[in-house]
Amino acid sequence: MCNEICQDWSMEEIAAARRLEAFSAASVLGIPQENVMLLDYEDTMLTSYPEQEVRARLVAVIRRWKPYVVMSWSPFPNFKLTPNTGWDDLGFHPDHQASGALALASKFDAGVGLLWPDFGASFSPSEFYMWEILTPTHYVDISSVIASKVNAYAQHKTQYDGDLSGIAWMIKFWASGTANNTQVPGLTYAEGFVSYW
Numbered sequence: 001m002c003n004e005i006c007q008d009w010s011m012e013e014i015a016a017a018r019r020l021e022a023f024s025a026a027s028v029l030g031i032p033q034e035n036v037m038l039l040d041y042e043d044t045m046l047t048s049y050p051e052q053e054v055r056a057r058l059v060a061v062i063r064r065w066k067p068y069v070v071m072s073w074s075p076f077p078n079f080k081l082t083p084n085t086g087w088d089d090l091g092f093h094p095d096h097q098a099s100g101a102l103a104l105a106s107k108f109d110a111g112v113g114l115l116w117p118d119f120g121a122s123f124s125p126s127e128f129y130m131w132e133i134l135t136p137t138h139y140v141d142i143s144s145v146i147a148s149k150v151n152a153y154a155q156h157k158t159q160y161d162g163d164l165s166g167i168a169w170m171i172k173f174w175a176s177g178t179a180n181n182t183q184v185p186g187l188t189y190a191e192g193f194v195s196y197w
Contacts, residue, residue: 006158011042017158018043024155029148037061046098056116058106063120074130074194075101100130104196129193133174136192142175143188149175 006014019038026036039057041049062070077092109115111124129138142149150168153160160167175189182190 021156025152028152046095054102055106059110059116060119062110063123066123067125069127070107070125071129072103073100127197129195132192132194138193138195139182139190146189
């Protein structure tokens with residue numbers, strides 16, 4: 001949930017820091033702060049909020065921005081991914097699986113005009129992708145932006161332990177493994193996804 005930087009902080013202090021970290025990471029990627037939507041649910045507690053409330057808020061975001069693609073965590077744990085240095089929640093995190101299920105449901109909900117009509121006309125994104133490391137069906141070449149990915153991740157200082165070089169190594173290790181799985185010659189780094197649409 002947090003590292004030595006924030007181990008003595010209150011949940012409110014951690015949330016405030018994470019908000020600033022998200023804005024900073026977005027800035028590294030060239031995303032203006034006004035385009036970053038944070039729903040401000042407490043870390044590790046997403047499953048404790050009323051599902052209908054969360055889905056309604058996600059539907060409002062989808063109908064406002066009308067994205068072509070929605071990307072999220074898988075709603076299913078992957079117990080083949082065991083915790084390791086840098087990612088102790090690699091195969092399972094309650095928020096990750098809950099957010100995946102809520103995002104998938106909200107993608108559907110946003111296209112049903114009778115649900116939450118006050119949020120605007122129905123809109124259903126065309127594609128839904130879930131991050132996948134071991135058995136992706138779709139790949140994106142991130143070779144030209146790997147440094148930006150590492151730099152964006154580095155902005156989340158309360159979420160990794162100490163030395164950024166270890167985290168940079170881990171990101172590159174997973175991305176190079178994913179690239180190798182594609183069997184595309186010359187591909188150095190890739191991210192993998194499973195699609196559902």
